[in-house]
Amino acid sequence: MAAPNSGRYARRTATLRDVAALAGVSVATASKALNGRDQVHPETRERVIEAAIKISFRPNPMAQSLIGGRTGTVGLLTNDLVGRFSLPILMGAEDAFGAGRLSVFLSDARGDAIREQHHVQAFLDRRVDGFIVVGSDTDPRPSLGHDLPVPVVYAYGPSEDPTDSSIVPDNVSAGELAAEHMLATGRRRIALVSGDRTFLAARDRTEGVVAALAAAGTELVAPVMYGSWSEGWGRTATRALLERVPEVDGIICASDQIARGSLDALRELGVPVPERVGVLGFDNWEAVVADSRPPLTSIDMNFEALGRLAAQRLVAAMSGERFSGVEKRPVRLVARASTARV
């Protein structure tokens, strides 16, 4: 077995010393010239820059951070193996960090607290300047505590500790949006097929739906139906609902998958959507929403923006600003045929 970095890959990367030699100046001057310090003769600077370009010099960030104290790296700690929710958050964050010339370390704790602790330590060992913890649901989670040497932002799954900084989608207002849209498209006998009630997201969305209906002087046409986040539940619940409350004219489903099940059941019962019943989902999951019949109106949780904001908050915290509390971010309704006004 060949030695590390041998063979095909052998080639010493240029160092500042090489640049200085080529430009005929000291290493100190080369450094100043490249870093835009102003005590450098313009001609000298030009010569140094030319030399640097010529030999493709790129400063070694290890050396730089040894001096500066900062590494220019951040960590992204996810917990959602499937990535349904966390991926767009990661992408938004990665995007925002990249623009700020920060490099991103990725770790997946897979919802395991021990593994999470281990990855946090790995981040700290790497001397990240800060990190984001992405939860797998919106239920509050234990804080990592305050004896960390760098700032942390919790995204999607907020910290239980209100003095931490957390960014989550506003599920109550998501519920309100859903109900208001049903009302605005002319429906009055509205039902709610929710998901697993042990999830805060389910309860928050219910709260929003109920509040918006109350504000309009009305209420749900049937008690909230809790179940699971699946198509199967959407089908079952919808059949039961139409049996008990045949006059229902709007079904708010707490996830796109539940809504898919609901649409299937309605089609099989011969109930026209959106003509007799409007259907709406949450998450605006492209793969589920796009090909449904009819195309499904859905609440988009703006995950990518959430990730971008978490990144911005972290960057601000890294330069000394302090944030705390759970920041709830707006969501948006994407109207499609399943709730068209008739």
Added chain:
Amino acid sequence: MAAPNSGRYARRTATLRDVAALAGVSVATASKALNGRDQVHPETRERVIEAAIKISFRPNPMAQSLIGGRTGTVGLLTNDLVGRFSLPILMGAEDAFGAGRLSVFLSDARGDAIREQHHVQAFLDRRVDGFIVVGSDTDPRPSLGHDLPVPVVYAYGPSEDPTDSSIVPDNVSAGELAAEHMLATGRRRIALVSGDRTFLAARDRTEGVVAALAAAGTELVAPVMYGSWSEGWGRTATRALLERVPEVDGIICASDQIARGSLDALRELGVPVPERVGVLGFDNWEAVVADSRPPLTSIDMNFEALGRLAAQRLVAAMSGERFSGVEKRPVRLVARASTARV
């Protein structure tokens, strides 16, 4: 605005010098003691280790890599924004690297070549010891070339250059598996509803299906139907198929989404699955497969294993081993009710 790392986060991390001082030895001896060098008196070593634990010393990797030449970091460059395929690959790789104490930098090029070039440079600037490029489909892509100072492994989307190292799922054998399973469950009049024919994956799967049928002395009951990777296409194609070839008893669909569409169409036509027609998909996408009626038999592309292998290949390459060529990895069939023998 406060100064960097000030305020709440102020706390100097312990350095080796602190450990040495506490243990009453030189920095050199402390280093040797902690790194298991054998020219250290056992008692001294113990004292140093105790001191290190006491003040929570963690070596600064910047300093270490400045000396060693290696950074202990690798890059993961993805191109698939939605993450449908690349996420499990990332996770597999992250998993394998983590076990080897390598930290992973993540970047998303979003399928843009310019952005990709930029991220490659960013990885090199960070002095990664190697990186993996994850494609968004299995079509060969331009090589990043050979004048890179570190090894690269291409995962999912192989490099056009056969002297690069690429790891892809074996789509031909995936097609074979599908056809063999249809035959094994007693079906003989088999059709293939494929996806977008501009994708190599679509053509490879066709090749496998056709070959396996030929090997069994039979052939497709109708010409391959190419279209798009959508449920809508699955519905349309299935309706057309049953019109033209009512005796069809097995439909191989080139993706789970196409298969979902096919199942929907069959249900609406009153054709019982799996009794009269068996249906099979590709990708084994949990969200699509789990709740379908009946549950869908599917070919799992083993993405996570693919990512893990790519990581292993990269690690080996980083220690001097040389790989080249496109390595095709086995896939596996997950049998469910949609192809049950009747």
Added chain:
DNA sequence: CTGAAAGCGCTTACAG
């Protein structure tokens, strides 16, 4: 405006 020196936190020959 330029450069020699010190130092960031480590490791590794090399003396003792």
Added chain:
DNA sequence: CTGAAAGCGCTTACAG
């Protein structure tokens, strides 16, 4: 077995 010295690649006071 232990430690002083040199050095990895940079930056930043400090003299000149």
